[in-house]
Amino acid sequence: MRLVKNKIEYDGTGSVSLIPEEPEDMWHAYNLIVPGDLLYATAIRRVTTTAASTGSTSSSRVRLTLEIRVRNLDFDPHNSQLHVSGQIVNETPHTKIGQYHTLDLELNRQFTLEKGSGPDNEGSGWDSVAVEALKDAVDEGGNRRAEAIAVVMQEGIAHICFIGQFRTVLKQKIEMSVPRKRAGGSDHDKTMTKFYQTTLDTLLRHMEFNTSSTSMATNDAVRPVLLASPGFVAAAFQKHIQSVANTTTPALKRLLPSLVVVHSASGYLHSLTEVLQSPTVKALLSDTKHARETKLMDDFNEQLRKETNKATYGPREVEHAVDQGAVGPGGGVLIISNRLFRSQDVAERKRWVALVDRVRDVAGGEVRVLSSEHESGKRLDGLGGIAALLTFPVNDEDLESDSE
Secondary structure, X not given: OEEEEEXXXXXXXEEEEEEOOOHHHHHHHHHHOOOOOEEEEEEEEEEEEEOOOOOOEEEEEEEEEEEEEEEEEEEEOOOOEEEEEEEEOOOEOOEOOXXXXXXXXXXOOOEEEEEOOOHHHOOOOXXXXXXXXXXXXXXXXXXXXOOEEEEEEEOOEEEEEEEOOOOEEEEEEEEOOOOOOOOOOOHHHHHHHHHHHHHHHHHHHHHOOOOOHHHHHOOOOOOOEEEEEOOOHHHHHHHHHHHHHHHOOHHHHHOHHXXXXXXXXXXXXXXXXXXXXXXXXXXXXXXXXXXXXXXXXXXXXXXXXXXXXXXXXXXXXXXXXXXXXXXXXXXXXXXXXXXXXXXXXXHHHHHHHHHHHHHHHHHOOEEEEEOOOOHHHHHHHOOOOEEEEOOOOOOHHHHHHHHO
């Protein structure tokens, strides 16, 4: 996401102008925009006109610049499309104030987002969580890319996934009918070779991997490519890539050191969780945001398993632990899903923002906001979207007595 203009004021009001440049930027926009905000962007709207002389009507599509008060958001994670609907607040020759319209945000097209303005200061404003989300969204160095690529496969099926800092995206699914292996028959082997080549071509296209002879001179690092399958399919795919690199496409030799073969229970997408949990992959991605979040949830679950009373989850339980000062320096960590900050209830969002500020600025503890699109974030959502590692044990009896 490219930041064009930043006009955020000290009181939490103001606006920013942004240009989404990558599909993942739509995910960041989804986390930034909340009901009550003002969104300013171009739109295509069908306009019906009536001829004064004949009374006949005609319709045409015109491009307008509209400003809406956000009411609802619809995000398609698979296609990285974001549709924002609300009431129009600026009058044009073709629209009236109060009419409803849906703005479709697009790549490489600027939009402006304003918070904390309007009647009764409608919206949540640029609170601390919104400012952090903006920092996550803006890739100032232009270096944000997928941290790893995974090809989860079995005979005739392959899923190519990009594991980013904030979400895992299925780029493409490849399916091919493979005949059974028969003694003396060659159809199976020929089809598998074709399947491997099709998967390789698709992978290189999504990676934007340069296979020209001039690319051999570059020293650019290639992201890890995880090849996962049951049996020997992934290992055979690796050998196919090596064969192509040694014969027809020498530039592929740059890719070979990045290939890592991992076992999975199947070639379907749900097996990616198992792949990311393998010790080999954990060691390989140990310095990535995804690995750090996975380890955090592993540590939390370990404390629960040992029943040390130094881990708790659920809204009331975590808030009680914060009240007791147990989420402070020396190991206290508030773990919260970014899903909670997308609540359409402004008061609900402010509740979680206030909790984050208390832990970070008052108690001196650590705050980790996990993406609900990552495996670790989904595990957290299964616990209610909020949990905490504590500096000292807090008993449930204390919470029960407070309730009484």
